Amino acid sequence: MSTTKPRILSGMQPSADSLHLGNYLGALVNYVKLQDEYDAFYFIPDLHSLTSPDGATNLAERSRATVAQYIAGGVDVERSTLFVQSHVPEHSELAWVLQTITGFGEAGRMTQFKDKSTRYGQDSTNVGLFTYPVLMAADILLYQADGVPVGDDQKQHVELTRTLGQRFNHRFGETFKIPEPIIPAEGARIYDLQNPTSKMSKSAQSPNGRIDILDDPKVIAKRIKSAVTDDGGVVAFDREAKPGVSNLLSILSAFTQTPVDALVQSFEGKMYGHLKVEVADAVVARLEPVRARTLELLADPAELDRLLAVGANKARETAQQTLDAVYDRIGLLRPLGRA
Numbered sequence: 001m002s003t004t005k006p007r008i009l010s011g012m013q014p015s016a017d018s019l020h021l022g023n024y025l026g027a028l029v030n031y032v033k034l035q036d037e038y039d040a041f042y043f044i045p046d047l048h049s050l051t052s053p054d055g056a057t058n059l060a061e062r063s064r065a066t067v068a069q070y071i072a073g074g075v076d077v078e079r080s081t082l083f084v085q086s087h088v089p090e091h092s093e094l095a096w097v098l099q100t101i102t103g104f105g106e107a108g109r110m111t112q113f114k115d116k117s118t119r120y121g122q123d124s125t126n127v128g129l130f131t132y133p134v135l136m137a138a139d140i141l142l143y144q145a146d147g148v149p150v151g152d153d154q155k156q157h158v159e160l161t162r163t164l165g166q167r168f169n170h171r172f173g174e175t176f177k178i179p180e181p182i183i184p185a186e187g188a189r190i191y192d193l194q195n196p197t198s199k200m201s202k203s204a205q206s207p208n209g210r211i212d213i214l215d216d217p218k219v220i221a222k223r224i225k226s227a228v229t230d231d232g233g234v235v236a237f238d239r240e241a242k243p244g245v246s247n248l249l250s251i252l253s254a255f256t257q258t259p260v261d262a263l264v265q266s267f268e269g270k271m272y273g274h275l276k277v278e279v280a281d282a283v284v285a286r287l288e289p290v291r292a293r294t295l296e297l298l299a300d301p302a303e304l305d306r307l308l309a310v311g312a313n314k315a316r317e318t319a320q321q322t323l324d325a326v327y328d329r330i331g332l333l334r335p336l337g338r339a
Helices: 022-035 058-071 089-100 102-107 111-120 127-141 154-174 215-224 243-256 260-266 273-299 301-330
Strands: 007-011 041-046 082-084 145-149 181-183
Touching: 007 127, 022 058, 022 145, 022 243, 022 273, 041 058, 058 082, 058 273, 058 301, 082 154, 082 301, 089 127, 089 154, 089 301, 102 127, 111 127, 111 154, 127 154, 154 181, 154 301, 181 301, 215 273, 243 260, 243 273, 273 301
Parallel strands: 007 041, 007 145, 041 082, 145 181
Antiparallel strands: none
């Protein structure tokens, strides 16, 4: 289907059974908004998941669950191209080509590689983690994306993508569109409910600090009402002095579309308990229908797989064109039947 809209590409790893609140507010809500303005390609980076020590555990189930949450959260498969990375083999093929023009030092300077290799230790750090940013560059360049919606922590990877695309174009001729990072202007940064100085993460030590989309509403309410605050009693936004209260205010603001300053005024003279009840009610009201729709989709895995096949076929139309152009530029023979 031809379109005059600029194209974007983004995805979230299926590294847990459920997306958490940070994923929902930081990425999925924006995916839904952006599909009106852009020719949106959203994917499940299952190959990237293999770089973590337990990345292959229940990967098929986690991939389906992530797809179902994309759809339940509002991604429209009629307006957006939704697919699984491993269903489009051109990702891996282009990644290999890009690895041959990537410097060893370049790859080694990637912040996420340095952080994760330090965390895992040398014996548990695999080569896939080292080349992860190059596969990410292939993901983006393969679809000639104009923009890449990412958080601040992924900007370095988009910069490497731009560098590799420009390097290839310079050496072999114009082939790739050079993408720009799209950093959402809106969207709260969500922190752990038990450790509000750290981002909410699936790798946190305690699940009590995390809200998952697929959590039972009673669990969500209990975790919010047990959130860490401080010894004071005044509801105010101060990220340094009141990280727990500020986190709750950010969550409530994101779910109610009410400015934080207005929320602070509304809680004047009230206690932290009042704030927690309102946050819990707002989060449950929004996530409960998403959870119900996700479970409905997961009850019919054959239909999910059918939708993913449709998405993969659409994605491959673009991916094959790009890879064919790459092979032509560098002199690799293409198989018969691929004109």
